[in-house]
Amino acid sequence: xxxxxxxxxxxxxxxxxxxxxxxxxxxxxxxxxxxxxxxxxxxxxxxxxxxxxxxxxxxxxxxxxxxxxxxxxxxxxxxxxxxxxxxxxxxxxxxxxxxxxxxxxxxxxxxxxxxxxxxxxxxxxxxxxxxxxxxxxxxxxxxxxx
Numbered sequence: 001x002x003x004x005x006x007x008x009x010x011x012x013x014x015x016x017x018x019x020x021x022x023x024x025x026x027x028x029x030x031x032x033x034x035x036x037x038x039x040x041x042x043x044x045x046x047x048x049x050x051x052x053x054x055x056x057x058x059x060x061x062x063x064x065x066x067x068x069x070x071x072x073x074x075x076x077x078x079x080x081x082x083x084x085x086x087x088x089x090x091x092x093x094x095x096x097x098x099x100x101x102x103x104x105x106x107x108x109x110x111x112x113x114x115x116x117x118x119x120x121x122x123x124x125x126x127x128x129x130x131x132x133x134x135x136x137x138x139x140x141x142x143x144x145x146x
Contacts, residue, residue: 001032014067039105040102
């Protein structure tokens with residue numbers, strides 16, 4: 001979820017109720033703020049918010065059903081998740097490919113922090129910051145090419 005997302009705000013009370021019932025269902029319920037954990041949004045290939053996953057013994061399934069408390073509970077109690085096809089091996093959050101995707105998301109956040117530091121803290125013009133990144137990209141490419 002993301003705090004600014006209207007759909008996430010709409011489901012929040014239902015999700016909190018679902019989390020309170022989690023002990024009775026024999027599950028653990030959690031939520032992750034993708035603005036604070038960009039690597040996880042890359043690892044889970046989150047393209048829409050909110051995104052709900054069911055994980056059991058390292059097998060991940062994306063929940064696409066209704067987001068009412070009754071339907072969420074029914075998904076667990078009636079074991080409806082068994083009829084849902086697991087996330088493909090290469091797209092599984094535990095795969096090497098998704099570890100790499102998480103790294104790219106972390107790297108992009110790091111670049112954004114550097115850009116904000118250059119423009120906000122040091123007062124460098126935005127285009128000068130872009131020029132610095134272009135020059136750094138060329139130099140890294142030249143170095144790796146050698």
